Amino acid sequence: MSRSRCVALLLLVLCGAAEFAEACSCSPEHPQQAYCNADVVIRAKVVGRKEVVTGNDVYGYPIKMIQYDIKQIKMFKGPDGEIDTIFTGPSSALCGVNLENNGKKEYLITGNMDSNGTLRINLCDYIESWESLSMTQKKSLGQRYQMGCDCKVVQCPMIPCSINDPTECLWTDWVLEGTVQGTQAQHYTCIKRSDSSCAWYRGSAPPTKEFMDIEDP
Structure with a gap:
């Protein structure tokens, strides 16, 4: 491989890494501000986790997401009816949130609804264990x-x-x-x-x- 092609490839890799880093770049929010900015604020347990394909990107590649099945304990803000699933990115590099899914830990979860009425969360959302809250x-x-x-x-x-x-x-x-x-x-x-x-x-x-x-x- 020529030196010029190596340099070009290195720049592409670095730019890609910078893009991932920038995608999850966000300032911390006071819990009140997080509550006000969110479409949904719930207390819930995570009871299941699986990787799903939610569609294809503009190049035809599958879009993978993590689907968490949840047991809603209380809704503080959101639509009528219970929410039983939430979606997040497949890795932290893509702003994905890693939650315990054994049904034992309770979380305060804030997030926003997409155009299909699906609740999505990412690393910029305010998500804390319920027991850690004052x-x-x-x-x-x-x-x-x-x-x-x-x-x-x-x-x-x-x-x-x-x-x-x-x-x-x-x-x-x-x-x-x-x-x-x-x-x-x-x-x-x-x-x-x-x-x-x-x-x-x-x-x-x-x-x-x-x-x-x-x-x-």
């Missing part, structure tokens, strides 16, 4: 997170950082605690007040009228 997070799923969907949680990746709009809340867990599962993620919700600005609220119960009317967080 009590505040568990109680916030539904009404309390929904109250904050007119607000936007903005991650602070490095200091200095700031918000650009009064409807934003600055999420500082990473820069202050070195984790995206810090105090704000586990115990706070960004909620709109009567003046249309948003502020952090701590607690598992819906905020009181006094909080909604206050001018400063």
